[in-house]
Amino acid sequence: MANLTLVQAVNDALKTAMRTDPSVLVFGEDVGPKGGVFLATDGLTKEFGEERCFDTPLSEDGIVGAAIGMAVNGLKPVCEIQFQDFIFPAFDQIVSEAAKLRYRSGGQYTAPMVIRTPYGGGIRGGLYHSQSGEAYFCHTPGLKVVIPSTPHDAKGLLLASIDDPDPVLFLEPKALYRAVKGEVPEGKYKVDLSTLRTVREGKSVTVFCYGAMVPVVQKAAEQAAEKGIETLIIDLRTLLPLDEEGVLDAAKMTGRVVVVHEAPRFCGFGAEISALIAENAIEYMEAPIARVTGFDTPFPNTLEHHYMPDDRRVLDAIEHVYNY
Amino acid sequence: MANLTLVQAVNDALKTAMRTDPSVLVFGEDVGPKGGVFLATDGLTKEFGEERCFDTPLSEDGIVGAAIGMAVNGLKPVCEIQFQDFIFPAFDQIVSEAAKLRYRSGGQYTAPMVIRTPYGGGIRGGLYHSQSGEAYFCHTPGLKVVIPSTPHDAKGLLLASIDDPDPVLFLEPKALYRAVKGEVPEGKYKVDLSTLRTVREGKSVTVFCYGAMVPVVQKAAEQAAEKGIETLIIDLRTLLPLDEEGVLDAAKMTGRVVVVHEAPRFCGFGAEISALIAENAIEYMEAPIARVTGFDTPFPNTLEHHYMPDDRRVLDAIEHVYNY
Amino acid sequence: MTATELLSVIEPDGAINGYDPKLSDAELMHCYATMLRVRAFDDTCMKLQRSGRIGFSIPNKGVEATQVGAASALKLTDWIFPSYRDFGMALYHGVSPIEMMHNMFGDALDAAKGRQMPVHFSFVQPIKFFSISSPIGTHIIQAVGTAYAIKQKKEPHVVLASFGDGGTSSLGFHSGMNFAAVWKAPVVFLCQNNQWAISCPSDKQTASESYAIKAKAYGMPGVLVDGNDLLAVRKATMEAVERARKGGGPTLIEAKTFRMGGHSTSDDPSRYVPKELFAEWEKKDPILRFEKFLKKRKLWNDSTRAAIYDAAMVDVDKAAKTAEATPRPALETIFSDVYADVPAHIRKQGQASFDLARRKGDASAGDGAFPL
Amino acid sequence: MTATELLSVIEPDGAINGYDPKLSDAELMHCYATMLRVRAFDDTCMKLQRSGRIGFSIPNKGVEATQVGAASALKLTDWIFPSYRDFGMALYHGVSPIEMMHNMFGDALDAAKGRQMPVHFSFVQPIKFFSISSPIGTHIIQAVGTAYAIKQKKEPHVVLASFGDGGTSSLGFHSGMNFAAVWKAPVVFLCQNNQWAISCPSDKQTASESYAIKAKAYGMPGVLVDGNDLLAVRKATMEAVERARKGGGPTLIEAKTFRMGGHSTSDDPSRYVPKELFAEWEKKDPILRFEKFLKKRKLWNDSTRAAIYDAAMVDVDKAAKTAEATPRPALETIFSDVYADVPAHIRKQGQASFDLARRKGDASAGDGAFPL
């Protein structure tokens, strides 16, 4: 066990995978000698050589497209997109290609690969260094979408993603890179994809969240507890494929639901959670299904703290559904 | 008044706009002499010359990126993406640029432009000539997303989109291009964006739909009527910004809701409709909010008729929520 | 060989002036026969489409020499990343017409389980013929990734990435060419310049002197060859393949040819192709050209073509009948292969769909006319 | 001028061998002063960032001559599509330090209302300095669209699109260069090759002989110039601008220079840039180079630099103080400018947010450290 930050846990996962499997390789912009702009790939080129951890030209389309070709031919690429905001030039390769290759070839060709990328706000990055684009990808059958919120999960989920037979988009909450620390087992272990994590037990209100919103919700839950409201917090961890039964069970447990994410509300991932419940468990609901999200605007810079859901807003929603 | 097919109505709208406003121009792949693969731009090069209707190199990124630059400098580009499936190379230009330019420049620069593209299944186009990607775009503040379902609306909504001060993604249901015919006024008229259309009145069940699903829902509604179920059909028409009040009113009217679209269910546009109702009108609901959608798989070819929602499936859902 | 002067090998009289194709007579005849088999497959698909038995096809008339010449430079252990117009390469390496016909009909025996449109083939043997995608250019950079893996694994293979003139404007071309050159990846880029991207002529596609010259932008050799000359294409491809195999990195080959018909069965070229051009290029027919060479080698006489073509037609016809009689893919194929394992939510959707089919019968199939 | 041989104008001794820059003494001094003002702005921002008063900055040390030389070839009626490292162009054309500082602080008087990160400027006058975007390369094809509109409207203007060496790998470069050449659009592409894309050196960015040679792929002239030589950059840009204005179409200029520091205030170049390189390029400093020329013209003596720089520092300092004292943008700015009119759903979200702030007070602002 080591006490690591989330970004150190990611680094540890990459090293663990590369040590145990020679077909794993890491590439992207500035992931080599510089070690990545967040140091997630620090030391990899040194330990594994330029052939297994290297910088690419400035083309996300190229990074993801090449990763697909490598995966097709037996390597296990773990590529990095420097910021999730810059993934869109690769959107076609991800959505049209990686996600659909197995299907369209009748299983003859597959692309098991991981795309790692930091997402979310909280670093004063403005419009283009702060976005949470998970919903864009979760609407894409064939893709898996994973978001850790603790160092332990970051390592375990990333190792599971690298071993997964399907393409995985691994979104890392950059606001938590250095803000959270926790015990991380040495060596290889996996956290199964598509399993929820119960962060806190509670019988009054269920809050669904993931990534950087988990500690925010925890903070709100503590304040709620002071008012006698006990919050059941579910960290979704794998957004696609989602453990739908688990979500419904957790929703039924309290009959009062809040969904929290940083991304804009409209057509955000929260809508799917609400819709799922409204379709399969509406008779259990004793209050509106509330969403606390980023606003339906681009991500601002100076006022980002007003844009991102915080404990004030989450608590407000918890109280709202509780008192309904 | 002329009796036109939907694609003829689109063509008529383009001609009307180009005749009345010299800054309107049309470009894309094969829109010139060939007149577009669906003949939506038939005759434009001939009438308006090569400078106002022309073919571009094979780059959707180029088409949309150039359109932004033209719009910034006072032209009114109406560009075409040959199939919505091929829009993804332009995803970055649409989502990062067109949609965010006004915001990030404090209103100093804007990109009023229209991107027209045929979407949806029903032509045996398989994975890449059949997709319904509206949800990818509806999660993007700054963009407007419009889908007509009748010739009348196709012309009126397109003319409104061309006059709109913001970038509009105009999705045309290719399955209806020649399948529907209707009266279309001559000359210029506009159908306001962000207004719903009541397709059929009914007190038993509300069905929300748009585009090519409208006639499918109508067919199911007729069958439902035979069983004594009266269906209120709402054609959403403008998905973003959505007339949320209108949606809530229509949902409350019957307390029983079905949402229908061709796109995959997970994180599809239907989720937003469900979530909206579950958040703001759950106390009116007397049944689960049902979704009838494409499956969470890529779009198949031979079996597309099983993949796409049809009257069998819609009727089944109507009966389900009615009898709940 | 240069990026702007057209390399030809077969002279008008059939002479090849000292060039040694290093192919046995049988191999030369295999090249020839493959071109005729492409034409037989094409002609049959055209008829099948016109009579509504298949939805769509992509004709190859005029471009057969490019496909076959390039394919002939590959070993069975190499990889092909093809475009939808490249099934001649598959035929050359031994894919059978029946395998292809199952795809054209999208039936239960189609390797891709009827999920893709016709001509979107995918084969893993006898040669790796990568699953064809509709989006233009995406496979070009993927081919480079596969080539990188070859290099990393120290395998002696090469990758051929084939695309059209229109494909050079795509994102995958730009990233693919760039990454390949920086990585010195064992890949050969074949730009089949048939002078049209659907209706877009080359002068609206690019202002460059040639397509081959685009290699300069990436620091790799670029070669312009006569695409209607099978041996010229073979020569250029062979050199590029050998260089790649030796670690010399990628090459861009432009094969200049002409699409002798519409873009697809849905296209009407008379709206945009000047008639004279067809007449001009008819004379440059690649099969005629190769026949002159074979004749000079005494491998060909006036009855050779008909014999081979007719035999090919019999084969293709039989394949079409077999495929047509093959049932549709099972409903289950909609739901499998999205992931390695079927996740719960997809399983549930499948079950609901089977249940509905049981309760309410089959969905109606529509006419499946494809407009492009 | 060629795509692979470096064009220089100012000789080591300051001579310019007959080249006529067509600039008055005052204009030459304006070029010089602008470079010093860029440096003053840079130095100040560096300090502001180190002391935590702004979150981020992008230094320009070493590349000032490229920006100013290129800007000097434009008229106020022309357009600039800049990258984040190009504010020297804005300063040259009369944008004031205070306008820029409002952006660095993201305050209520920032033209972009504090929505963007520092250095993401946007100005509509005195010259059209297009809103800077973070995604690399997207503005290149947009610049071409603007140029097309100029042509369509028969205006006599040109567009300058500026980007880095890394930017040449982007999609917008490929589509931008291609569309511009096909359309003969009045646009000049300026690739500022400062030899690094963050930590990626040029030999990992491309295998081509130069960046300028990439013009060949698109059928336009490509020119390689010494980016530390203001007059060389001016000469090449002037010629390209004049050609574009006359309907002669686009040009690609590569200005070869060197980034004398980190990519940004968050970057530590010692992890990847060999120290010797800094020493080598220090000697080629563009300001020193221009001073030699000015001295030869008798426009410069040993006290000139300090006088101008110090005055610039006073200006910039005052601007920083003013900006720092300016309040944050109002909460309303989160919700406006998404569309021309605020739609109902956004209005509702805004109202809920104002209401919450009223009930529960301000959200907490965090430290705003930017890691890149």
Ligand SMILES: Cc1ncc(C[n+]2csc(CCOP(=O)(O)OP(=O)(O)O)c2C)c(N)n1
């Ligand atoms: C990204 C993308 N955009 C548009 C299309 C529609 N489309 C199909 S084929 C084609 C033309 C391709 O031309 P070229 O690359 O020259 O190949 P050819 O058909 O001539 O062999 C177009 C525009 C597509 N398939 N993908």
Ligand SMILES: Cc1ncc(C[n+]2csc(CCOP(=O)(O)OP(=O)(O)O)c2C)c(N)n1
């Ligand atoms: C599409 C995209 N990918 C990645 C980034 C992150 N990034 C910011 S600057 C930069 C390097 C740019 O290098 P270059 O084009 O040479 O410009 P320079 O900074 O050297 O002026 C990168 C990779 C980005 N902004 N956009």
Ligand SMILES: [Mg+2]
């Ligand atoms: Mg072509």
Ligand SMILES: [Mg+2]
């Ligand atoms: Mg650079």
